Amino acid sequence: MTDTLAPSYDPTEFETRLYQQWESSGVFKPSGKGEPYTVLLPPPNVTGTLHMGHAFQHTLMDALVRYHRMRGFDTLWQMGSDHAGIATEMVVARNLALEGNGETRDSLGREGFIGKVWDWKRHSGDTIERQMRRLGTSGDWSRSVFTMDPMAAEAVVEAFVRLHEQGLIYRGQRLVNWDPVLKTAISDLEVVNEEEDGFLWSIRYPLSDGSGSLVVATTRPETMLGDSAVMVHPDDERYASLVGRTVTLPLTGREIPVIADAYVDREFGTGVVKVTPAHDFNDYQVGQRHALPLINIFTPDATVNDVAPEQYRGLDRYEARKAVLADLEAQDLLVETKAHKLQVPRGDRTGQAIEPYLTDQWFVKMDGLAKRGMELVERGDVRFVPANWINTYRHWMENIQDWCISRQLWWGHRIPAWYDEAGRIYVGRDEAEVRAKHALGADVSLSQDNDVLETWFSAQLWPFSTMGWPNPELMAERGFDRFVPSSVLVTGFDIIFFWVARMIMATDHFTGQVPFRDVYITGLVRDSHGQKMSKSKGNVLDPLDLIDGISADALVAKRTTGLMNPKTAPKIEKATRREFPEGISAFGADALRFTMAALAGPGRDIKFDLGRAEGYKNFCNKLWNATRFVLMNTEGARFDGLPQPVTDAERWILARLDATAAEAAQHFAAYRFDLLAQSLYEFAWNDFCDWFVELAKPALNGGDEAAASSTRHTLLHVLERLLSLLHPLVPFVTEALWQQVAPRLGIDGDTIMLRPYPQGGDIDDAGHADAGADVEWLKAMVTALRRVRSELNVAPARQVTLLLAGASARDRALTTRFETSLRFLTRLERIDFIDDAASAPAAATAVVGELKLLVPLEGLVDLGAERTRLDKELKKVDGEIAKSQGKLASDTFVSNAPAAVVEQERKRLADWNLQRGALAAQRAKLG
Missing domain, CATH: 3.90.740.10 (Valyl/Leucyl/Isoleucyl-tRNA synthetase, editing domain)
Structure with a gap:
């Protein structure tokens, strides 16, 4: 066994280390080769921390990016963050109050306060980016853009000036939503x-x-x-x-x-x-x-x-x-x-x-822009996935109003407009341009508009402001022509109008391009009861707490600190301690990511259940243990090229691998992350870990060196391809395992991230299809016999006799061919064919197709004791059935009990009836 793979799966041992290796290697940057594939990160607020919605969407974006990178695309995930005007002003103002030195926003004045905001941004504003790295985000951080950076600021000023020159921006008195606290x-x-x-x-x-x-x-x-x-x-x-x-x-x-x-x-x-x-x-x-x-x-x-x-x-x-x-x-x-x-x-x-509130504000005329934005979507230049979201887009666009873009704040892009003492307005890229354009001498006093542009104004420019527009040199340097339009935008339905529609309109207006080809709309992440997560409800889950774990006390403190209504704190603490008495154990980033992908049905909200995360942590552990088995059985081996299968089990698993890869490609193309996760899970857990690993054991231990060597090669090959298939969803564990597997296949390279993603569709010959059908027969035989052994409580080491009745010529041929595997996997002493099941001694029976499998009971179990035990169990179950039937027959219970309680009782009755049927069938076998 290799001495470099830890004996147990512990994500805390390698996830952070691997991410640092990836980022320092530069593998997240575009390669410059292949067809471009671009994803724009919806820029999170610089004030923000990673929440479950981020973790959900970022997982899906990262899966797409990693998949296309492995397929050889010139992949760019454009990173960045938003200055978030109101939110940031509030955070910095609150921090000033906490410092207690008497400084306030107003006492500092505009320039002094903005200086404080920049100080805060430099020291604390990249929190969410650090958290995104912990999730495994493989974006190009070297190209990250902040919406107040000089490049982005130039785009904002240019857009405002052009729209004003075109008569699309005006200042007027209108009714707006007014916050009297923020003013x-x-x-x-x-x-x-x-x-x-x-x-x-x-x-x-x-x-x-x-x-x-x-x-x-x-x-x-x-x-x-x-x-x-x-x-x-x-x-x-x-x-x-x-x-x-x-x-x-x-x-x-x-x-x-x-x-x-x-x-x-x-x-x-x-x-x-x-x-x-x-x-x-x-x-x-x-x-x-x-x-x-x-x-x-x-x-x-x-x-x-x-x-x-x-x-x-x-x-x-x-x-x-x-x-x-x-x-x-x-x-x-x-x-x-x-x-x-x-x-x-x-x-x-x-x-x-x-x-x-009625105030003077700056507005954008939207009717003409909206008409064009609707046209681009209706004719398919931009596609919504799921397609029904076009109806929401259409409704908003057809009922559009002029857009109020000014905000009475200090932090943000200051409006490029100046006023003379008579109140006349001049718009320009800077004061010098205004003076030159309007021949205003030094004797004319000008003052710049105090307002800033709302955050959505700069956000609408994101698809091209991040690519250097309007500066031709920067556009060439950053690959504007290569990466615009981007391939897909992953975002929530709640900002289809506020952001998606505005990006479509703005990008077309200023560049003549659409901003993206596809818009994949996700649902919201809710708690396990379907409730929206909110601090006031005390049901918020922090993705970092799921990844790294948190104690019950720390979780309570996090949920009850800073509540708008502190009176709810005791209730929240009680509910939290009831739900998480031991806190939350560390699941690791991979388990959280796989959970998110598995729950990502088309456009629907998802109920996040920690039980799913626990299950997918077990999945990662199963993958780890299977890899340890493969490494243990291929110690010292080194194979080149593709395996040349010798056994039917090899041909079967290779065909299943091929089919699964083809399914994965289809699911990625359709953005069906849930079906992708399901397909890969079933192949990894059932086909590879449960079945092929088991079916490989007879070949590895059977004395046929050709079969043993071929099986070792196939084990390594299928495992390496499986890790590649899974990598976009669970990047850390697949990288850690791949680094141990790859050298034994003679694969050069430092990371699985640059391995070709399996596409499937290569195996269609009859030999693999026949082998697949034959192995399915073997699997059915093994499953049936293991079930019989389990029902009879036969000790694992105890060998049994198998009698086969009603065997067809194919059954006889397959039994002969797979006899070694059958005996090894189900602990058979011998296999005999009989003509008539009726003439067999008392036996436990199972059926595979037309073939009857009989395991004689004499000498295997104490028949009398087993009859007594089963009679006792049946009596106990009959009592539970009668109790449950009595409850459900009572009108008082059915009418007055909560619907959930009644439904639970019906389920209990169904479960007891199922159990009774199984016990009765087992008892009948004993006469």
């Missing part, structure tokens, strides 16, 4: 809508002529201070005569019109609603249709401004609500207050309610 506009993706308990208030709005009133229902009475109208449905006969008249807006004295619009739901409340265009997105659209004034009553921090009546100015929006309601009640205008469920939009960073 910036945010995207829809950063808004979480949560159902909460609230109230619906009914308020009386008097008609201006004193002839009556209208009752309006609202969930936000404070915004009535900014009402521009009240609205009814045009077909609502109750209010038809009032349309065109006015009401006096309570608490303000302003007169506002009664308008009609089909947006109104006649069944909601009284069928009359208030219209506040500056503080509600739907009302804004109504306001545009009816040319209503936009009355903003809030400041950037959501306090009431000077437009409102004096008594409310300076109040927080919720304090203003209390004051408004109190004043309405005092004036007998508050008709009703009732509980009401409502959707509250909250910022995902701050947890604060988002305010629809």
Whole structure:
């Protein structure tokens, strides 16, 4: 046996070491040869850490990259990270507060704060990249791009200036999602809508002529201070005569019109609603249709401004609500207050309610870009996998709005626009260009726009900003013409519009190319119960904890630290200790990766179960032990070329290897990682480890040197090819084992990563097909006999007699041919043919096709004791069956017990019945 392969599988002993060898060797870089194959890493936030969604998607990307690298493609996995404006500002501001020296974002000023952000990025910002390496990510780190790097920044400025010159970027006043804590506009993706308990208030709005009133229902009475109208449905006969008249807006004295619009739901409340265009997105659209004034009553921090009546100015929006309601009640205008469920939009960073807010922002006109983006996908230039995601893409693109791209932050790409003292706007690549282009002398004072571009603006340029655009020299250096378009983008469905669609539109607009050929859409990784993983639920799993292990105490601390609602900590701790009383053991990166691949069904969310990871760790261990067996039995051997099989078992395993390789190629092409994992698992575990290793033993120990030598060669060859097949999914264990196997096959090279990936389809001759059918017969015989031995509790070393009845000519021929293997693998003393099973002595029976296998019981077991034991077992099982049947016959139990409990009882009954059938059959054999 080799002395360089450890006696047991322990991923902590070699995974980190192997990764360092790979990266230092430069094997992750493009080779410059072969057809290009490019994958773009969706750039994770520089603030981030590796989470289960990352681990899932990165595993699939890495599998694709490793597969194509082994197939000889010029493979590039473009790495990088995103500056993540809001998230990064929050992290650095929080760190400043923790330092306790009195420094804040505002006290430092813009330049000082940005300096702190860069310091943080240099020292802590590459955490996720270190974690990605631990997972086995084989990307070209030497080409990694940060979205604030000079190359990427040049692309952002160029894109903005060109779009502005083309009339596609403009500045205007519009309603946006506004976070009053961060004091910036945010995207829809950063808004979480949560159902909460609230109230619906009914308020009386008097008609201006004193002839009556209208009752309006609202969930936000404070915004009535900014009402521009009240609205009814045009077909609502109750209010038809009032349309065109006015009401006096309570608490303000302003007169506002009664308008009609089909947006109104006649069944909601009284069928009359208030219209506040500056503080509600739907009302804004109504306001545009009816040319209503936009009355903003809030400041950037959501306090009431000077437009409102004096008594409310300076109040927080919720304090203003209390004051408004109190004043309405005092004036007998508050008709009703009732509980009401409502959707509250909250910022995902701050947890604060988002305010629809009217501000001046920069926008991109999207209609023309969207039309072109839709055309590219509809005609197949970009393909969605699974294909049904095109419907989501189409829906968003057909309902597109102009895109708000400005953010009121300091960290990010500052908008390349300057203002003179009169407020005129000048856009250019820098101030010098602006002055030259507009002939502005030194006496004209210019100040740059304080806003930065939202992160998605730079992210949309990722396919070509990473390739040096717009600099021709950098584009040539980085291989723009070779690596654009990329081959596939692997991403989640939740950013099809926010990122995927924008990359399609931007890449086409600026380069005339599509950004990628395929978009493989993954589902979300959920917990084992199907719940979304979130810190507030306390069900988050850290991939690094699964790879390297974590104690129960450390896991509890991780899940309960920094909760938005600390009161939930005891509940989370209790649930965590119940689920992980011993913490989480180390599974290694390979077991986690194989789990992710095996669960990656087409586009569906996956329930992550630690039991699967444990099973795939066992799979890696099985592979390790099988390799140790092969190495032990090929010590000192060295073979060249392909094996020339001598035995049927060899021909069978070579045919199975060929078929499995062909299946793998099909599954990779279709992005069916689940079927790929299943196919490779079954071949490795069942065909190779369980069967071929067993079938090889008679040849290795049978005295036929030709068969023994050929079998050794085939063992090594199939193992080496199996390791290559598995490598994209489980790179570490396959590399560790391959380095021991390869030298015995005369294979030169330092890494399995550059071995050709088996493609299959090479074996189609009848000899292999016949051998396969014959070996399947042998496998069926061995399985049947082992089952008989197990049922009879025959000791492993005890030899038995086999009687064969009803044998066909083929059965007789195969029995003669495989007699040595049958006797070796099932511990047979002898094999006899008989004419009639009825004339045989008392025997345990099994059937293979038409052939009856009989194992005489006399002398093998104490028949009387065995009958007694089985009768006892049957009585016990009958009791359990009666108990279970009684429960299920009870209407009280079936009606009142939880559905899961009832279903569990039905399963128990089915299991007991199966067990009884097996015991009864065994008892019948004994007479």
